[in-house]
Amino acid sequence: MQEDLVKKIQQHPKYLELVRKRSAFAWVLSLIMLVIYYTFILLIAFNPAWLGKPVSEGMITSIGIPIGMLIIILAFILTGIYVQRANTEFDELTKQIRKDVK
Amino acid sequence: MRNFLIFSGFSLVIFSLSVFAAGPLVTGEVQQQPLNVSAIVMFLLFVSATLGITYWAAQRTKTAKDFYTAGGGITGLQNGLAIAGDYMSAASFLGISGLVYAKGYDGLIYSIGFLVGWPIIMFLMAEQLRNLGKYTFADVASYRLQQTPIRTMAACGTLVTVLLYLIAQMVGAGQLIELLFGLDYWMAVVIIGMLMILYVVFGGMLATTWVQIIKAILLLGGATFLAVMVLSTFGFSFEEMFNKAIEVHKDHDKIMAPGNLVSDPVSAISLGLGLMFGTAGLPHILMRFFTVANAKEARKSVFYATGFIGYFYILTFIIGFGAIVLVSTNPEYLQADGSLRGGGNMPAIHLSHALGGNIFLGFISAVAFATILAVVSGLTLAGASAVSHDLYANVFKRGQVDELQEMRISKIATVLLGILAIYLGIQFQKQNVAFMVGLAFAVAASANFPVLILSIFWSGLTTRGALLGGFIGLFTAIGLVIIGPTVWVDVLKNAEPIFPYKYPALFSMAAAFLSTWFFSMLDNSDSAIKERAAFEAQDIRCQTGIGAEGAITH
Numbered sequence: 001m002q003e004d005l006v007k008k009i010q011q012h013p014k015y016l017e018l019v020r021k022r023s024a025f026a027w028v029l030s031l032i033m034l035v036i037y038y039t040f041i042l043l044i045a046f047n048p049a050w051l052g053k054p055v056s057e058g059m060i061t062s063i064g065i066p067i068g069m070l071i072i073i074l075a076f077i078l079t080g081i082y083v084q085r086a087n088t089e090f091d092e093l094t095k096q097i098r099k100d101v102k
Numbered sequence: 103m104r105n106f107l108i109f110s111g112f113s114l115v116i117f118s119l120s121v122f123a124a125g126p127l128v129t130g131e132v133q134q135q136p137l138n139v140s141a142i143v144m145f146l147l148f149v150s151a152t153l154g155i156t157y158w159a160a161q162r163t164k165t166a167k168d169f170y171t172a173g174g175g176i177t178g179l180q181n182g183l184a185i186a187g188d189y190m191s192a193a194s195f196l197g198i199s200g201l202v203y204a205k206g207y208d209g210l211i212y213s214i215g216f217l218v219g220w221p222i223i224m225f226l227m228a229e230q231l232r233n234l235g236k237y238t239f240a241d242v243a244s245y246r247l248q249q250t251p252i253r254t255m256a257a258c259g260t261l262v263t264v265l266l267y268l269i270a271q272m273v274g275a276g277q278l279i280e281l282l283f284g285l286d287y288w289m290a291v292v293i294i295g296m297l298m299i300l301y302v303v304f305g306g307m308l309a310t311t312w313v314q315i316i317k318a319i320l321l322l323g324g325a326t327f328l329a330v331m332v333l334s335t336f337g338f339s340f341e342e343m344f345n346k347a348i349e350v351h352k353d354h355d356k357i358m359a360p361g362n363l364v365s366d367p368v369s370a371i372s373l374g375l376g377l378m379f380g381t382a383g384l385p386h387i388l389m390r391f392f393t394v395a396n397a398k399e400a401r402k403s404v405f406y407a408t409g410f411i412g413y414f415y416i417l418t419f420i421i422g423f424g425a426i427v428l429v430s431t432n433p434e435y436l437q438a439d440g441s442l443r444g445g446g447n448m449p450a451i452h453l454s455h456a457l458g459g460n461i462f463l464g465f466i467s468a469v470a471f472a473t474i475l476a477v478v479s480g481l482t483l484a485g486a487s488a489v490s491h492d493l494y495a496n497v498f499k500r501g502q503v504d505e506l507q508e509m510r511i512s513k514i515a516t517v518l519l520g521i522l523a524i525y526l527g528i529q530f531q532k533q534n535v536a537f538m539v540g541l542a543f544a545v546a547a548s549a550n551f552p553v554l555i556l557s558i559f560w561s562g563l564t565t566r567g568a569l570l571g572g573f574i575g576l577f578t579a580i581g582l583v584i585i586g587p588t589v590w591v592d593v594l595k596n597a598e599p600i601f602p603y604k605y606p607a608l609f610s611m612a613a614a615f616l617s618t619w620f621f622s623m624l625d626n627s628d629s630a631i632k633e634r635a636a637f638e639a640q641d642i643r644c645q646t647g648i649g650a651e652g653a654i655t656h
Contacts, residue, residue, distance in 0.1 A: 006639050009646065019645055026225040033221045037214070041374040044211060044360045045367035052207070052359020060344040062358035068210045068419075072412040075217055076405075079224045083405045086229070087398050094397075094646050101648070 008101050018093040025085065029078055040071060140464030141282060141471075148316070148472045149297065155312045159305035166505045169306035169512060170237035170487055171392040174651065176311055178399040182406025185390050187314030189216075189381075189407070190321055190414050191477045192274055192470050193539050196447040198415070202422020203429070203442075203449035206347070206357025209422055213415035215374055219381030220411065224404040227382060229397035230558045233647040234640065238484075239388040239550065240492045243557045246636035248565040248629065250497050252553075255572045257488040257497075259549035260385040262576065264485035265526070266542040267384075268478060268519075272527030273535045274447070275474040281444045282451070282467040288528050295524035298479045302486065302516045307393060310479045317469075317476040322410060324469045325417040328450065331457040332424030347426040357426075369603050376607030380543030383550035386484035397647050418450075425449035428456045482519050489515035537588040540605070544583060548575035548610035556618055558644060561637035564622045564630040571618025578613045582606035 009015050043051055051064030163169050176184070194216065202209030235241040240256035272291055279290035301309045336342040348355045381387065394400050426449075429435050435443055435452040442448050454466035490512030495503040553572045556563045583589055585600035603609075622630075643649045 005648075006642055009642050009648070010638065015642075015646070022645070030222055030225045033218060033225075037218045037374065037378065038371075040214065041370050042367070045370035048360035052356075059341060060348060060355070060358065061341050062207070064207055064210070064359060065340070065344075068207075068214055069416060071214050072217055072416060075221050076408050076412050078221045079405045079408045082221075082224055083401045086401055091398055097646055098648060 005101060009097065012097055012100060014093050014097050014100070018090060018097065021093075022086070022090050026082070029082055033075065033078055036071060036074060040067065138282060138284070138460070138464055138467060140461050141467040142464075144464055144468035145283075145471050148320075148468055152297075152301065152309075152313050152316065152472075152475075155316075156301050156305035156309040159309035159312065163304075163306040163308055166237070166491075166509050166512075168308065169509050170389075170491065172306070172308040172311050174393060174395055176393040176399075178394060178402025179406055180311065180315060181390055181394050181399065181403035182410065183318045184311045184314040184393075185387060185403055185407035186410035186414070187318035187321075187476055188387055188390065188480045189411055190318065190473070191271065192278065192473045193270065194415075195321065195325070195418060195473060196274075196278070196450055196470060199418045199422040199425065199450040199453075200447045202419055203425045204446060205361050205363060206351065206353070206423070206426075207359055208361050208363035210415075210419055211360060211363060212377070213419065215377030216381065217408070217412050217415060219378045220404060220408040222378065223382050224401065224408070226555065227388075227558070228391055228400045228404045229647075230644050231388060231391040232394065232397050232400040233644050233650045234558070235392050236651050237389070237392055237491045238487050239385060239554055240488070240496075243553050243568065244496075245557065246633050246640050247557070247563070247568055249501070251565055251569045252572075253492040253496050255569050256550070256553070257492040259383075259545065259553075259572060259576055260488035260492075261485055262580070263383070263385055263542050263546050263550065264481045264488075264519075265522075266538045266545065268481050268485075268523045269526050269530055270535045270538040270542070271474055271478050271481070272523050273530050273533070275471070275478075276527055276531065277445075278447070278470060278474070281448075282470070287531055291524055291527040294475055294478060295520045295527070297475055298482055298523075299517055299520035301475075301479045302483045302520075303513045307389075307483060310476075310483050311390075311393060313476045313479055317472045318410065320469045321473055322414060324454075324466050325414060325421065327462075328424070328454060328457065328466070329417040329420040332420055332428070332453070335424070335428065335457075343420075343423055343427065347423050350431050351426050368608065369605055372603060372605040372608035375611055376540070376544050376547050376605050379547040379551045379607070379611065381546075383546030383554065384542075385488065385546075385550065386480040388550075388554075389484050389487065392651070396650075421450050421453060425453040429453050432456060478523065482516055482523070485519050486512045486515040489519075534593060537583065537592070540588070541580070541583050544579040544606050544610060545576060547607050548579040548614050549573070552611065552614040552618055556615075560622075561634055561641075562622050563618065564625040564627075564633050566625045566627070566630065567618045567620070567622025570621045571614050574617045575610055575614025579606050579610035582610060 051067065052062045055061050055063055055066065167173055198209050198213055201212060231239065231242055234245050238256070238260070240253045240260070243256050244252035272294065275294050276287040276291040279285050280287045283290070301313055333343070336346065344358065348357060351357050390403070391400050394403055429442070429449055429452045435456070437443055442452070444451070451463065451466060451470070455463040490508050494511045495501065495508045549572050552575055553568045557568065582601050583606055586606065587599040587602070587604050590596050590599045
């Protein structure tokens, strides 16, 4: 990439907006996923018995089962949230930057 | 093209002959099943269909870009299915349902670990890979660094990961097919090796992608049917299913809680890290992001893949519990000592027989075979690309290479890798290879992932740091597994492990990241200064896709 193009894009306000918004969004979502997963891992490590407790008195299904299923579903939902915003808002910003620097 | 017809006709004939030749000889210690006609018919259908696709793909695979990335024209949904196909190996289908069957809840821990890497790939890697790369993940890692050392290192990481994974799949495949189809072990391994060479050499990424898509649909369909049948036996009540399961399982209600899979906090965290970030360093998965047209399609691929894979893991959990009730109580599936016929990977297979008779057993067996075939094809393509694109074209020829010559090298590499996989598959027949997938994940997490993620996000990375860090990660991961309980005790039969933990990722990833950081910081060479300065331009391409490789239209 030529140096003047680099400079031009770097100072473009839309570019700064794109980088700021997307980085923040991506890292926050990553952090949410990491916190969810490692909370689960730490529960397994330090309190496995709690995960084995029945969801309610007299039942067999343990708390760990819905929690596990929920983590799988949340992982999917988080990717969906990202795609939704990235494929509309972020791609729109990118399109405008591309148009402006052409 | 004529070669393709001759070669594929030949392998079909060999396959049919060997099946019928081996059929009546089923005897002995390995306990092969009687010849399963419906399984063989369905498998032959799958093979014929995929060879047809390969023929079609071969006519559309003319350039290196076609060969490595199917021309870059795969859609997000197709690629999502293909990624899911790559990821849902026979090891996850049979292995995880087998783990649930044996240990209950512990199986779910593995499934979750295998899944949670995907959102991270989505947020931090998918579009970045698409915008920066061309054919292999080494393109991204070496984008602003010195080509020769970084590509050599990335190719080493790729080949080690691919070979470990290949051996595990080949051995698993041979044993499974011996059991299901009544075929000799070595014949099974040779057939898989030959078919995989055919797909990749003639059809490249386009054929490999469609083989993955078909297989993913078959596997998702088969697993859905199994799970629905299981649930219907319990009136669609999970509570009822768990209730019956703890009645008959030898560990009773212990299977509803985490058990001895992870016995201490360090192991739990280390396993979690390895599973999560190993996914983000698997070369055959990373390569799939170059097959789509742009960042938008790359994101969609991960979204669909995460959905399919998550759904699939929920199914395997139901299948495993269903098998506890329906398989472990049926003497038809048990040996005299009460253990499962055919070993710990067989619950899903026996369950299909229990629920749908011989026809459905045949279908699930054929799907399992197809699964292995598709996964080894993807692995071989990734390994061959590392040899031809990274080692040959960019290291050996310094980028001055004729595209057709590069493609020829990748085809030769495919054939050699295929032969090597067949050879190793036969050599490792009697070995315990269960640790190899875990080791492949550990190497991917410790050698490939750190260099890749730092090259995308950290401007301070230099060639020296990446090179040393990558190799330190690679050797730490391998070394710790060798002196740990899985190899030192289980394989080499020593009394006590030198390194106490089964899973190395916590230590090997830390070693890789710290040494990469440390040696990059200390690097004040002229090239290091240039490399840091080149980050700006890289980051702009990474963020906007301006200058990225586009798709070509046919």
